[in-house]
Amino acid sequence: MSERIWLNVPFPEKDQAKARGARWDAKERRWYAPQQGMASLHRWALPTDSTEDGASSEEALQRSRRETLRAASRIKSPRPQQHKKRPSVEVVGPEQVHALLDLTFHRESPDHPTLWTTVPPWHWRCHMCESNAHPPRAISTAKVQKGRWGRCEIAFEPHEFWHVVEQHGRPASHRTAVLALVLQALDPPHSIGAIEWGLPQPGRAATWDSARGCFEIVAGTQIDWRM
Structure with a gap:
Protein backbone atom coordinates (compact mmCIF):
# COMPACT_ATOMS: atom_id res chain seq x y z
CA MET A 1 0.00 0.00 0.00
CA SER A 77 1.15 5.08 36.27
CA PRO A 78 0.96 4.25 39.99
CA ARG A 79 3.55 5.72 42.34
CA PRO A 80 5.74 3.36 44.35
CA GLN A 81 3.88 2.48 47.54
CA GLN A 82 4.76 0.51 50.61
CA HIS A 83 2.64 -1.92 52.61
CA LYS A 84 0.76 -2.89 49.42
CA LYS A 85 -1.25 0.32 49.31
CA ARG A 86 -3.50 0.95 46.34
CA PRO A 87 -1.83 2.77 43.44
CA SER A 88 -2.46 6.48 43.34
CA VAL A 89 -5.02 7.75 40.83
CA GLU A 90 -4.85 11.15 39.20
CA VAL A 91 -7.49 13.52 40.55
CA VAL A 92 -8.85 15.79 37.84
CA GLY A 93 -9.73 19.17 39.33
CA PRO A 94 -12.60 21.43 38.22
CA GLU A 95 -10.12 23.99 36.84
CA GLN A 96 -8.71 21.39 34.42
CA VAL A 97 -12.15 20.23 33.33
CA HIS A 98 -13.44 23.79 32.85
CA ALA A 99 -10.34 24.64 30.81
CA LEU A 100 -11.03 21.76 28.42
CA LEU A 101 -14.72 22.69 28.24
CA ASP A 102 -13.72 26.26 27.35
CA LEU A 103 -11.46 24.95 24.56
CA THR A 104 -14.02 22.50 23.21
CA PHE A 105 -16.96 24.91 23.06
CA HIS A 106 -14.91 27.99 22.10
CA ARG A 107 -16.38 30.19 19.36
CA GLU A 108 -13.88 31.91 17.07
CA SER A 109 -16.23 34.86 16.62
CA PRO A 110 -19.82 35.88 17.45
CA ASP A 111 -20.78 34.81 13.92
CA HIS A 112 -19.41 31.29 14.48
CA PRO A 113 -22.24 28.79 15.19
CA THR A 114 -22.66 27.56 18.74
CA LEU A 115 -21.57 23.97 19.33
CA TRP A 116 -24.46 22.02 20.84
CA THR A 117 -24.55 18.43 22.07
CA THR A 118 -27.36 15.93 22.46
CA VAL A 119 -28.01 12.21 22.97
CA PRO A 120 -30.02 10.90 19.98
CA PRO A 121 -32.75 8.44 20.98
CA TRP A 122 -31.94 6.13 18.06
CA HIS A 123 -29.06 3.83 17.18
CA TRP A 124 -26.91 5.68 14.65
CA ARG A 125 -23.53 5.59 12.87
CA CYS A 126 -20.78 8.18 13.30
CA HIS A 127 -19.64 9.63 9.96
CA MET A 128 -16.23 10.51 11.40
CA CYS A 129 -15.03 7.05 12.42
CA GLU A 130 -17.71 4.87 10.80
CA SER A 131 -18.53 3.23 14.14
CA ASN A 132 -21.95 2.41 15.55
CA ALA A 133 -23.19 4.65 18.36
CA HIS A 134 -25.54 3.26 20.97
CA PRO A 135 -27.79 5.31 23.26
CA PRO A 136 -28.09 6.34 25.99
CA ARG A 137 -24.33 7.07 26.34
CA ALA A 138 -23.46 8.16 22.77
CA ILE A 139 -23.22 11.97 22.63
CA SER A 140 -23.44 13.68 19.24
CA THR A 141 -22.99 17.24 18.04
CA ALA A 142 -26.22 19.03 17.20
CA LYS A 143 -27.86 22.17 15.89
CA VAL A 144 -30.62 23.99 17.73
CA GLN A 145 -33.13 25.66 15.43
CA LYS A 146 -36.64 27.02 15.31
CA GLY A 147 -39.18 24.70 13.72
CA ARG A 148 -42.82 25.10 12.90
CA TRP A 149 -44.74 27.61 14.97
CA GLY A 150 -41.49 28.73 16.58
CA ARG A 151 -40.90 25.50 18.48
CA CYS A 152 -37.39 24.46 19.37
CA GLU A 153 -35.94 21.61 17.31
CA ILE A 154 -32.73 19.72 18.11
CA ALA A 155 -31.23 18.35 14.90
CA PHE A 156 -28.55 15.83 15.85
CA GLU A 157 -25.50 15.50 13.60
CA PRO A 158 -23.90 12.07 12.92
CA HIS A 159 -20.60 13.02 14.59
CA GLU A 160 -19.64 11.69 18.02
CA PHE A 161 -18.85 14.55 20.37
CA TRP A 162 -15.71 12.87 21.73
CA HIS A 163 -13.97 13.58 18.39
CA VAL A 164 -14.23 17.31 19.20
CA VAL A 165 -12.84 16.78 22.70
CA GLU A 166 -10.04 14.50 21.49
CA GLN A 167 -8.53 16.99 19.05
CA HIS A 168 -7.22 19.21 21.88
CA GLY A 169 -4.73 16.55 22.98
CA ARG A 170 -5.53 16.61 26.69
CA PRO A 171 -5.01 13.53 28.93
CA ALA A 172 -7.61 10.77 28.72
CA SER A 173 -8.72 11.42 32.31
CA HIS A 174 -9.59 15.03 31.41
CA ARG A 175 -11.53 13.94 28.31
CA THR A 176 -13.44 11.33 30.31
CA ALA A 177 -14.40 13.91 32.93
CA VAL A 178 -15.70 16.31 30.26
CA LEU A 179 -17.80 13.61 28.58
CA ALA A 180 -19.24 12.58 31.94
CA LEU A 181 -20.25 16.18 32.75
CA VAL A 182 -21.89 16.70 29.35
CA LEU A 183 -23.78 13.41 29.70
CA GLN A 184 -24.90 14.44 33.19
CA ALA A 185 -26.15 17.78 31.83
CA LEU A 186 -28.12 16.05 29.08
CA ASP A 187 -29.48 13.44 31.53
CA PRO A 188 -30.80 11.00 28.88
CA PRO A 189 -33.48 8.50 29.94
CA HIS A 190 -32.26 4.90 30.12
CA SER A 191 -35.21 3.67 28.08
CA ILE A 192 -34.11 5.25 24.79
CA GLY A 193 -32.62 3.16 22.03
CA ALA A 194 -35.64 1.07 21.03
CA ILE A 195 -37.41 3.94 19.30
CA GLU A 196 -38.31 3.79 15.63
CA TRP A 197 -35.67 5.58 13.56
CA GLY A 198 -36.48 9.17 12.64
CA LEU A 199 -39.56 9.39 14.87
CA PRO A 200 -39.32 12.81 16.57
CA GLN A 201 -38.82 12.59 20.33
CA PRO A 202 -38.63 15.12 23.17
CA GLY A 203 -35.03 15.70 24.19
CA ARG A 204 -32.40 18.13 25.45
CA ALA A 205 -29.37 19.92 24.04
CA ALA A 206 -26.49 21.41 26.00
CA THR A 207 -23.64 23.84 25.35
CA TRP A 208 -21.00 25.28 27.67
CA ASP A 209 -21.22 28.94 28.69
CA SER A 210 -17.60 29.94 29.38
CA ALA A 211 -18.56 33.35 30.77
CA ARG A 212 -20.81 31.88 33.46
CA GLY A 213 -18.90 28.63 33.91
CA CYS A 214 -21.95 26.41 33.51
CA PHE A 215 -24.02 24.57 30.90
CA GLU A 216 -26.82 26.18 28.96
CA ILE A 217 -29.57 23.61 28.40
CA VAL A 218 -32.60 23.77 26.11
CA ALA A 219 -35.50 21.36 25.69
CA GLY A 220 -37.04 20.63 22.34
CA THR A 221 -37.99 18.00 19.79
CA GLN A 222 -35.14 15.80 18.58
CA ILE A 223 -35.15 15.23 14.83
CA ASP A 224 -32.98 13.45 12.29
CA TRP A 225 -30.23 15.72 10.85
CA ARG A 226 -31.55 15.09 7.30
CA MET A 227 -35.00 16.44 8.06
Whole structure:
Protein backbone atom coordinates (compact mmCIF):
# COMPACT_ATOMS: atom_id res chain seq x y z
CA MET A 1 0.00 0.00 0.00
CA SER A 2 1.36 3.45 -0.92
CA GLU A 3 2.29 5.88 1.85
CA ARG A 4 -0.61 7.96 3.18
CA ILE A 5 -0.68 11.65 2.33
CA TRP A 6 -1.79 12.94 5.72
CA LEU A 7 -3.85 16.10 6.15
CA ASN A 8 -4.33 18.47 9.06
CA VAL A 9 -8.13 18.91 9.13
CA PRO A 10 -9.64 20.78 12.13
CA PHE A 11 -12.93 19.32 13.35
CA PRO A 12 -15.10 22.26 12.17
CA GLU A 13 -13.76 21.75 8.60
CA LYS A 14 -14.23 17.96 8.43
CA ASP A 15 -17.33 18.15 6.22
CA GLN A 16 -15.58 20.47 3.74
CA ALA A 17 -12.56 18.19 3.56
CA LYS A 18 -14.72 15.10 3.08
CA ALA A 19 -16.72 16.82 0.32
CA ARG A 20 -13.46 17.69 -1.48
CA GLY A 21 -12.24 14.11 -1.50
CA ALA A 22 -10.46 13.60 1.83
CA ARG A 23 -10.76 10.19 3.46
CA TRP A 24 -10.71 9.11 7.10
CA ASP A 25 -8.26 6.49 8.38
CA ALA A 26 -10.15 4.83 11.27
CA LYS A 27 -7.03 3.09 12.57
CA GLU A 28 -4.78 6.18 12.63
CA ARG A 29 -7.76 8.49 13.36
CA ARG A 30 -6.53 10.99 10.78
CA TRP A 31 -7.61 12.40 7.42
CA TYR A 32 -5.60 11.75 4.27
CA ALA A 33 -5.64 12.50 0.53
CA PRO A 34 -6.37 9.40 -1.60
CA GLN A 35 -3.85 10.53 -4.22
CA GLN A 36 -1.12 13.12 -4.73
CA GLY A 37 -1.62 16.51 -6.29
CA MET A 38 -5.24 17.07 -5.23
CA ALA A 39 -5.52 20.86 -5.41
CA SER A 40 -8.88 20.76 -3.59
CA LEU A 41 -7.11 19.50 -0.44
CA HIS A 42 -4.08 21.80 -0.59
CA ARG A 43 -5.29 24.02 2.28
CA TRP A 44 -5.06 21.06 4.70
CA ALA A 45 -1.73 19.67 3.48
CA LEU A 46 1.01 19.24 6.08
CA PRO A 47 4.08 21.47 5.65
CA THR A 48 6.96 19.88 3.75
CA ASP A 49 9.74 21.90 5.42
CA SER A 50 12.36 19.97 7.40
CA THR A 51 12.75 20.33 11.15
CA GLU A 52 15.97 21.49 12.79
CA ASP A 53 17.28 17.98 13.36
CA GLY A 54 16.71 17.07 9.73
CA ALA A 55 13.64 14.92 10.26
CA SER A 56 10.61 15.41 8.04
CA SER A 57 7.46 17.11 9.34
CA GLU A 58 5.70 13.75 9.30
CA GLU A 59 8.37 12.24 11.52
CA ALA A 60 8.13 15.23 13.85
CA LEU A 61 4.35 14.79 14.06
CA GLN A 62 4.73 11.11 14.91
CA ARG A 63 7.38 11.91 17.53
CA SER A 64 5.11 14.53 19.12
CA ARG A 65 2.29 11.99 19.28
CA ARG A 66 4.54 9.43 20.96
CA GLU A 67 5.73 12.00 23.50
CA THR A 68 2.11 12.91 24.32
CA LEU A 69 1.23 9.26 24.86
CA ARG A 70 4.27 8.76 27.08
CA ALA A 71 3.34 11.83 29.14
CA ALA A 72 -0.22 10.56 29.59
CA SER A 73 1.05 7.11 30.62
CA ARG A 74 3.29 8.69 33.25
CA ILE A 75 0.31 10.49 34.74
CA LYS A 76 -1.68 7.28 35.00
CA SER A 77 1.15 5.08 36.27
CA PRO A 78 0.96 4.25 39.99
CA ARG A 79 3.55 5.72 42.34
CA PRO A 80 5.74 3.36 44.35
CA GLN A 81 3.88 2.48 47.54
CA GLN A 82 4.76 0.51 50.61
CA HIS A 83 2.64 -1.92 52.61
CA LYS A 84 0.76 -2.89 49.42
CA LYS A 85 -1.25 0.32 49.31
CA ARG A 86 -3.50 0.95 46.34
CA PRO A 87 -1.83 2.77 43.44
CA SER A 88 -2.46 6.48 43.34
CA VAL A 89 -5.02 7.75 40.83
CA GLU A 90 -4.85 11.15 39.20
CA VAL A 91 -7.49 13.52 40.55
CA VAL A 92 -8.85 15.79 37.84
CA GLY A 93 -9.73 19.17 39.33
CA PRO A 94 -12.60 21.43 38.22
CA GLU A 95 -10.12 23.99 36.84
CA GLN A 96 -8.71 21.39 34.42
CA VAL A 97 -12.15 20.23 33.33
CA HIS A 98 -13.44 23.79 32.85
CA ALA A 99 -10.34 24.64 30.81
CA LEU A 100 -11.03 21.76 28.42
CA LEU A 101 -14.72 22.69 28.24
CA ASP A 102 -13.72 26.26 27.35
CA LEU A 103 -11.46 24.95 24.56
CA THR A 104 -14.02 22.50 23.21
CA PHE A 105 -16.96 24.91 23.06
CA HIS A 106 -14.91 27.99 22.10
CA ARG A 107 -16.38 30.19 19.36
CA GLU A 108 -13.88 31.91 17.07
CA SER A 109 -16.23 34.86 16.62
CA PRO A 110 -19.82 35.88 17.45
CA ASP A 111 -20.78 34.81 13.92
CA HIS A 112 -19.41 31.29 14.48
CA PRO A 113 -22.24 28.79 15.19
CA THR A 114 -22.66 27.56 18.74
CA LEU A 115 -21.57 23.97 19.33
CA TRP A 116 -24.46 22.02 20.84
CA THR A 117 -24.55 18.43 22.07
CA THR A 118 -27.36 15.93 22.46
CA VAL A 119 -28.01 12.21 22.97
CA PRO A 120 -30.02 10.90 19.98
CA PRO A 121 -32.75 8.44 20.98
CA TRP A 122 -31.94 6.13 18.06
CA HIS A 123 -29.06 3.83 17.18
CA TRP A 124 -26.91 5.68 14.65
CA ARG A 125 -23.53 5.59 12.87
CA CYS A 126 -20.78 8.18 13.30
CA HIS A 127 -19.64 9.63 9.96
CA MET A 128 -16.23 10.51 11.40
CA CYS A 129 -15.03 7.05 12.42
CA GLU A 130 -17.71 4.87 10.80
CA SER A 131 -18.53 3.23 14.14
CA ASN A 132 -21.95 2.41 15.55
CA ALA A 133 -23.19 4.65 18.36
CA HIS A 134 -25.54 3.26 20.97
CA PRO A 135 -27.79 5.31 23.26
CA PRO A 136 -28.09 6.34 25.99
CA ARG A 137 -24.33 7.07 26.34
CA ALA A 138 -23.46 8.16 22.77
CA ILE A 139 -23.22 11.97 22.63
CA SER A 140 -23.44 13.68 19.24
CA THR A 141 -22.99 17.24 18.04
CA ALA A 142 -26.22 19.03 17.20
CA LYS A 143 -27.86 22.17 15.89
CA VAL A 144 -30.62 23.99 17.73
CA GLN A 145 -33.13 25.66 15.43
CA LYS A 146 -36.64 27.02 15.31
CA GLY A 147 -39.18 24.70 13.72
CA ARG A 148 -42.82 25.10 12.90
CA TRP A 149 -44.74 27.61 14.97
CA GLY A 150 -41.49 28.73 16.58
CA ARG A 151 -40.90 25.50 18.48
CA CYS A 152 -37.39 24.46 19.37
CA GLU A 153 -35.94 21.61 17.31
CA ILE A 154 -32.73 19.72 18.11
CA ALA A 155 -31.23 18.35 14.90
CA PHE A 156 -28.55 15.83 15.85
CA GLU A 157 -25.50 15.50 13.60
CA PRO A 158 -23.90 12.07 12.92
CA HIS A 159 -20.60 13.02 14.59
CA GLU A 160 -19.64 11.69 18.02
CA PHE A 161 -18.85 14.55 20.37
CA TRP A 162 -15.71 12.87 21.73
CA HIS A 163 -13.97 13.58 18.39
CA VAL A 164 -14.23 17.31 19.20
CA VAL A 165 -12.84 16.78 22.70
CA GLU A 166 -10.04 14.50 21.49
CA GLN A 167 -8.53 16.99 19.05
CA HIS A 168 -7.22 19.21 21.88
CA GLY A 169 -4.73 16.55 22.98
CA ARG A 170 -5.53 16.61 26.69
CA PRO A 171 -5.01 13.53 28.93
CA ALA A 172 -7.61 10.77 28.72
CA SER A 173 -8.72 11.42 32.31
CA HIS A 174 -9.59 15.03 31.41
CA ARG A 175 -11.53 13.94 28.31
CA THR A 176 -13.44 11.33 30.31
CA ALA A 177 -14.40 13.91 32.93
CA VAL A 178 -15.70 16.31 30.26
CA LEU A 179 -17.80 13.61 28.58
CA ALA A 180 -19.24 12.58 31.94
CA LEU A 181 -20.25 16.18 32.75
CA VAL A 182 -21.89 16.70 29.35
CA LEU A 183 -23.78 13.41 29.70
CA GLN A 184 -24.90 14.44 33.19
CA ALA A 185 -26.15 17.78 31.83
CA LEU A 186 -28.12 16.05 29.08
CA ASP A 187 -29.48 13.44 31.53
CA PRO A 188 -30.80 11.00 28.88
CA PRO A 189 -33.48 8.50 29.94
CA HIS A 190 -32.26 4.90 30.12
CA SER A 191 -35.21 3.67 28.08
CA ILE A 192 -34.11 5.25 24.79
CA GLY A 193 -32.62 3.16 22.03
CA ALA A 194 -35.64 1.07 21.03
CA ILE A 195 -37.41 3.94 19.30
CA GLU A 196 -38.31 3.79 15.63
CA TRP A 197 -35.67 5.58 13.56
CA GLY A 198 -36.48 9.17 12.64
CA LEU A 199 -39.56 9.39 14.87
CA PRO A 200 -39.32 12.81 16.57
CA GLN A 201 -38.82 12.59 20.33
CA PRO A 202 -38.63 15.12 23.17
CA GLY A 203 -35.03 15.70 24.19
CA ARG A 204 -32.40 18.13 25.45
CA ALA A 205 -29.37 19.92 24.04
CA ALA A 206 -26.49 21.41 26.00
CA THR A 207 -23.64 23.84 25.35
CA TRP A 208 -21.00 25.28 27.67
CA ASP A 209 -21.22 28.94 28.69
CA SER A 210 -17.60 29.94 29.38
CA ALA A 211 -18.56 33.35 30.77
CA ARG A 212 -20.81 31.88 33.46
CA GLY A 213 -18.90 28.63 33.91
CA CYS A 214 -21.95 26.41 33.51
CA PHE A 215 -24.02 24.57 30.90
CA GLU A 216 -26.82 26.18 28.96
CA ILE A 217 -29.57 23.61 28.40
CA VAL A 218 -32.60 23.77 26.11
CA ALA A 219 -35.50 21.36 25.69
CA GLY A 220 -37.04 20.63 22.34
CA THR A 221 -37.99 18.00 19.79
CA GLN A 222 -35.14 15.80 18.58
CA ILE A 223 -35.15 15.23 14.83
CA ASP A 224 -32.98 13.45 12.29
CA TRP A 225 -30.23 15.72 10.85
CA ARG A 226 -31.55 15.09 7.30
CA MET A 227 -35.00 16.44 8.06
